[in-house]
Amino acid sequence: MSHPHPELQKPPKLPKGGLRVVGLGGLGEIGRNMTVFEYDGSLLIVDCGVLFPEEHQPGVDVILPDFGWIRDRLDKVAAVVLTHGHEDHIGGVPYLLRERPDIPLVGSRLTLALIKEKLKEHRIVPVLQEVKEGDRSQLGGFECEFLAVNHSIPDGLAVAIRTGAGLVLHTGDFKMDQFPLDRRITDLRGFARLADEGVDLFLVDSTNAEVPGFTTAERDLGPAIEKVFRDAPRRIIVSSFASHVHRIQQVLDAAAAHGRKVAFVGRSMVRNMGVAGDLGYLRVPEGLIVSLEHLEKMPANKATLICTGSQGEPMAALSRMASRDHKIRVGEGDTILMASSVIPGNENAISTVINGLTRWGANVVHKGNAKVHVSGHASAGELVYCYNIIAPANVMPVHGEWRHLRANADLAISTGIDPDHVVIAEDGVVVDLVNGHAKITGKVQAGNIYVDAQTVGGATEAHLKDRRTLAEEGVVTVLAIVDADTGELADRPDFLVRGFAHEPTTFDPAIQVIERTLARAAAEGIGDPHQLEKMLSRDIGRWSHRAFRRSPLIITVVIDA
Known part of the structure; x- marks a missing residue:
């Protein structure tokens, strides 16, 4: 091999x-x-x-x-x-x-x-x-x-x-x-x-x-989907991939059988199901699909919504419902049917969505507790x-x-x-x-x-590393005024800190680090502000890691006095 x-x-x-x-x-x-x-x-x-x-x-x-x-x-x-x-x-x-x-x-x-x-x-x-x-x-x-x-x-x-x-x-x-x-x-x-x-x-x-x-046959999911529609006391909200025509067909058939109307939520879902319906890949009973505005005026036990977000995507409809950032307000008695498998790497995001929906009183039916996806x-x-x-x-x-x-x-x-x-x-x-x-x-x-x-292609691994550092470690901006003749500090440096837990005196020891770095630069004949900024950022970063076991993003600005 x-x-x-x-x-x-x-x-x-x-x-x-x-x-x-x-x-x-x-x-x-x-x-x-x-x-x-x-x-x-x-x-x-x-x-x-x-x-x-x-x-x-x-x-x-x-x-x-x-x-x-x-x-x-x-x-x-x-x-x-x-x-x-x-x-x-x-x-x-x-x-x-x-x-x-x-x-x-x-x-x-x-x-x-x-x-x-x-x-x-x-x-x-x-x-x-x-x-x-x-x-x-x-x-x-x-x-x-x-x-x-x-x-x-x-x-x-x-x-x-x-x-x-x-x-x-x-x-x-x-x-x-x-x-x-x-x-x-x-x-x-x-x-x-x-x-x-x-x-x-x-x-x-x-x-x-x-x-x-x-792999289990698609038709074997019918009983589990049927049970959801039979037992749900209020709205049913189904999340699926926007391209899963077969699964959406099963949901539409169950909704029609139980006297419910259906609305699609999300641009990709509306677009793809429109294409599938126009080409005959999706068989939609007459009058089954209504607008979201019309559905919201109907009794909750007659309403079904089909949306995206089965993978916990932050901007997808279901994730926004879970975080209360969507006009559809999930509440007590609603049933959420997550009819998709878990793409590797999305487990944590999906768990967060399930927990959020459960918090608002919804009953979440997913692959882990029912046979709703193959x-x-x-x-x-x-x-x-x-x-x-x-x-x-x-x-x-x-x-x-x-x-x-x-x-x-x-x-x-x-x-x-x-x-x-x-x-x-x-x-x-x-x-x-x-x-x-x-x-x-x-x-x-x-x-x-x-x-x-x-x-x-503009974002690189270096950009992503900086973003992760900002999110996890914070950022410290150091403003140092340096005497161009002596190479020494002309005034006490300022430390502008975001996302890094600190006290007013936390960065006092860093002043000595700055002074030593400037002295070494002067001895080596380094006076270019850009070079000084790189040296200071590196040395302050090392000090921070030794002192706090933290590595915030260090941004140093050197100004000639």
């Missing part, structure tokens, strides 16, 4: 007839999925998503893949194939199209409708190519065939990529629900047909590789099933944290695949398929690109 090493260097030139595969996101993380295929001078991109920030990334809106490796070759990109409409697979497209707006976007009907609506906000008119399962399309040097897969959003596609180097099958996100609500099953017959042709490289979803058995990803039993059907020559697990990738690789090996043909790669690691063998050949730049307000 091959895996990345820290000593990896820039990859060599791709051998003639070889296929290069580089994941710029989604390897070692849940989100930001983007894979670039290179063959005979042509590039094909599969998915271009975003990653949502964690607590240690304050102020960041979303995190993009790093386009640096392909930026000077964007004219060689034949297309972007979008496997489905989730944000972690399409959310980065607007930022890629800012750099080349005419890159064709290839995907299913619903996926393209969702990205088209998103691009309107960015004032980008895309070039769209709609495909469906069974279609084949020549995209530059790549012949792509599309196969149906089911997931937690309709119209998901796997893509088989044919080149002179071999046949690649990329599953996208998928599971093998045998009783999907839309009756659209994963095309195992198509997988078997490709196996007869010979799959040279299998890129497969790893998210649930650690979960034994098979995963959209294949569990270990399904993955093994696929390995046995497809019998790929090489395997590259994708879409998962390190533990998921490793577990998926182990599953592949357990079915008899040669460990030397199982490749675990991180973002930026280059995998070349040459003469039927896939192996790691180097690494390219693939860092985090932060979207911060209207700035793309």
Whole structure:
């Protein structure tokens, strides 16, 4: 089994007839999925998503893949194939199209409708190519065939990529629900047909590789959702991903059966459900959907709201309800149905929301206490099933944290695949398929690109470190007036302190630190104010850490007397 090493260097030139595969996101993380295929001078991109920030990334809106490796070759990109409409697979497209707006976007009907609506906000008119399962399309040097897969959003596609180097099958996100609500099953017959042709490289979803058995069918959630609607005495507020059409359909059906009206809350929820309804993916009984204003005038036991915020996102509707920062006031007797799984890393935020809602008297029904959500990803039993059907020559697990990738690789090996043909790669690691063998050949730049307000890539790890320091340690601004002739303090320095617990005399010992630093600077002939500021900030910071075991952000301003 091959895996990345820290000593990896820039990859060599791709051998003639070889296929290069580089994941710029989604390897070692849940989100930001983007894979670039290179063959005979042509590039094909599969998915271009975003990653949502964690607590240690304050102020960041979303995190993009790093386009640096392909930026000077964007004219060689034949297309972007979008496997489905989730944000972690399409959310980065607007930022890629800012750099080349005419890159064709290839995907299913619903996926393209969702990205088209998103691009309107960015004032980008895309070039769209709609495909469906069974279609084949020549995209530059790549012949792509599309196969149906089911997931937690309709119209998901796997893509088989044919080149002179071999046949690649990329599953996208998928599971093998045998009783999907839309009756659209994963095309195992198509997988078997490709196996007869010979799959040279299998890129497969790893998210649930650690979960034994098979993923529960969507229809098995019906009784739990029905119970919520049967027992709820007042309003029902459902939180879900804004793209989870199947789950929303189950909620709408239950609401209609119990004589309730429904209102959508949140821009993304309203937009996506509008698109799904217009295209026929969401079946809405006549008169069921009403405006929020109309719903608020109805008896509480006849009202259902569907909103975003199942992951504890601070600005999402449910989080704002929990913190009393929303016009919808959650109260005694309300029932909150959190109908989504927990994305790794969001556990604390979700717990905070549940506690907040419970505080106001709501009954919160969630995955931890009821069967109200199933995963959209294949569990270990399904993955093994696929390995046995497809019998790929090489395997590259994708879409998962390190533990998921490793577990998926182990599953592949357990079915008899040669460990030397199982490749675990991180973002930026280059995998070349040459003469039927896939192996790691180097690494390219693939860092985090932060979207911060209207700035793309402006925020750096250094900025985030300063923000964390400000939040956790506080800030101390030191104003020092220095005699330009002697290099000594001309007056007692001022200490302006925010977020650092202190007494009036706390910083008196720091004056001696400043005096010693200035004396050392004078002895070394350093008089430039900027250099003095750096020396003072460093020495005061060290003193603070020794004295208080605290490391506030030190900002020093030196003024020549």
